[in-house]
Amino acid sequence: MEPHQSDDSVGYYWLADQFGRWSQFHKVMTNTLEHILADLEEVYEFKSRVKSLESITAKANALRRHSLKHLSEEVPDIVGFRIVVFFQSQIETVLNRISEELDVVSVNRQFDDHEQIKNCIIIAKLNDKRLQLPEWSAFEGQQFEIQILTVIAVAQLDIDHALRYKADVPRIEEKQRSRTSPIQTDLSLLDQIVDNFSSLISRIDVHEKRDVHAFIKSHPFILHPNAMETFSEVAIGLGTEHRLDFLIREADNSYVLVEIENPQHRLFTSNGDFTAAVNHAQRQVEDWQQWIEENMLLVQKRYPDMLSPRGLVVIGRGIGLSDVERTRLSRRNANLRGQIAIKTYDDLIAGARQSIASMRKAIVDAGLL
Structure with a gap:
C-alpha cells in the first residue's frame, strides 16, 4: 500500500x-560498522x-513526493554515521575499508584550499x-550516510553549529579579524x-520567558553543547496550555525534559531548606515524566x-551558595538518581565555557592555532 499524503502532512x-524500521x-x-572499524x-x-x-x-513535506516508498534514497541521511580520524591522509584508508564491506552508492570528497581532502561523505x-x-x-x-572527517573538521563543525544564530553578537573589529584565523574569530x-548570557542572567529585572528562554532558543549550545536537536515550547501532554520549555534529543536518541526558572530565584530558604520554586519546578518535571510513562503509546x-x-x-545562581548548600544540592541530585538534575545558570555557563575550551584545545593540538 502506498503511504497516504495529505495537504498538511506527508504520510x-x-x-x-x-x-521503527x-x-x-x-x-x-x-x-556492524563498529566491527568493520575495530582494527583500524x-x-x-x-x-x-x-x-x-x-x-x-x-524533509518529506519539503519533497512533496506522491510516493514515499523510496524516501531513504531521497533523504539518505535518515540514518547516519560519523567516523573521525586524526589526519587527512587517513580518510582514504577508512574509505577503502568501507568499500570492501559495503555497497558504496556515491562518494563526495571535499577539499581544502591546499587541495587536501578534508572530509568525505559516502552514501552506502x-x-x-x-x-x-x-x-x-x-x-x-x-x-544511509557515512561521514569521514578529521578531528579538526569536527571541531569546526561544532563551532559552526554553536554559531548558527549569532546576529545579536557584536562583530569583531576588522583589524582584529585580519590578525586572526576564521577559527579564532568563531571561538571569540x-x-x-557566553559573556552576553552571563550579563543577561545577572540583571535584576531578568525574566525567564521573555529574556532567558529567547536567548537559549537562539543559542541552544548553552543548554546542551552536544545536543542532536533542541525543541522549544513543546506541547507533549497535559493539555496545550502546559508546554515544556525545551526538549533535548541527545546523540543516543534519548530525551531530556527541560524546565527553566528565573535566574534570580533563590535555591534555599534562610533555614537551609529548598525553596518552593525549586520544589515546584522539580514536581513539574516529575508530572511530565509520569504522564509520559502512563501515555507511552500516545507519546511514541x-x-x-x-x-x-x-x-x-535550571534555576537560580550557583554564585553565593555556601559549602553546606552546595553539598545539599549535590545530595538532592544524587537522590534523584539521574532521573532529574537540578542545575544553576552558573552550571550552564561553566559547561558552555568548558565546551569552547575543548574545541580550542582540539584546534591547538592540531597545530592550527
Whole structure:
C-alpha cells in the first residue's frame, strides 16, 4: 500500500511506522560498522544517529513526493554515521575499508584550499553478500550516510553549529579579524555569546520567558553543547496550555525534559531548606515524566524513540551558595538518581565555557592555532 499524503502532512502515520524500521536498522548497522572499524588505528571516534521523526516529516513535506516508498534514497541521511580520524591522509584508508564491506552508492570528497581532502561523505547500502543473510534481508535497498572527517573538521563543525544564530553578537573589529584565523574569530564569537548570557542572567529585572528562554532558543549550545536537536515550547501532554520549555534529543536518541526558572530565584530558604520554586519546578518535571510513562503509546506516535526521558531543572545562581548548600544540592541530585538534575545558570555557563575550551584545545593540538 502506498503511504497516504495529505495537504498538511506527508504520510505522517506511515512515517511513524517506518521509524521503527529505521531505528532497528540504525542499531544493527551501528554494531556492524563498529566491527568493520575495530582494527583500524586511524579511527579516533565513531558516532551514529537516526533523524528524529519531526525532522524526517519536515524533509518529506519539503519533497512533496506522491510516493514515499523510496524516501531513504531521497533523504539518505535518515540514518547516519560519523567516523573521525586524526589526519587527512587517513580518510582514504577508512574509505577503502568501507568499500570492501559495503555497497558504496556515491562518494563526495571535499577539499581544502591546499587541495587536501578534508572530509568525505559516502552514501552506502548493504551489499549482496550481506543481503543473503536472513537478518539483513528486511533492509534491502536501505541507504544511509557515512561521514569521514578529521578531528579538526569536527571541531569546526561544532563551532559552526554553536554559531548558527549569532546576529545579536557584536562583530569583531576588522583589524582584529585580519590578525586572526576564521577559527579564532568563531571561538571569540562563542566566548562573546557566553559573556552576553552571563550579563543577561545577572540583571535584576531578568525574566525567564521573555529574556532567558529567547536567548537559549537562539543559542541552544548553552543548554546542551552536544545536543542532536533542541525543541522549544513543546506541547507533549497535559493539555496545550502546559508546554515544556525545551526538549533535548541527545546523540543516543534519548530525551531530556527541560524546565527553566528565573535566574534570580533563590535555591534555599534562610533555614537551609529548598525553596518552593525549586520544589515546584522539580514536581513539574516529575508530572511530565509520569504522564509520559502512563501515555507511552500516545507519546511514541510523535516521538517513537522516547523512553523514560530524563529531566533537567535550571534555576537560580550557583554564585553565593555556601559549602553546606552546595553539598545539599549535590545530595538532592544524587537522590534523584539521574532521573532529574537540578542545575544553576552558573552550571550552564561553566559547561558552555568548558565546551569552547575543548574545541580550542582540539584546534591547538592540531597545530592550527
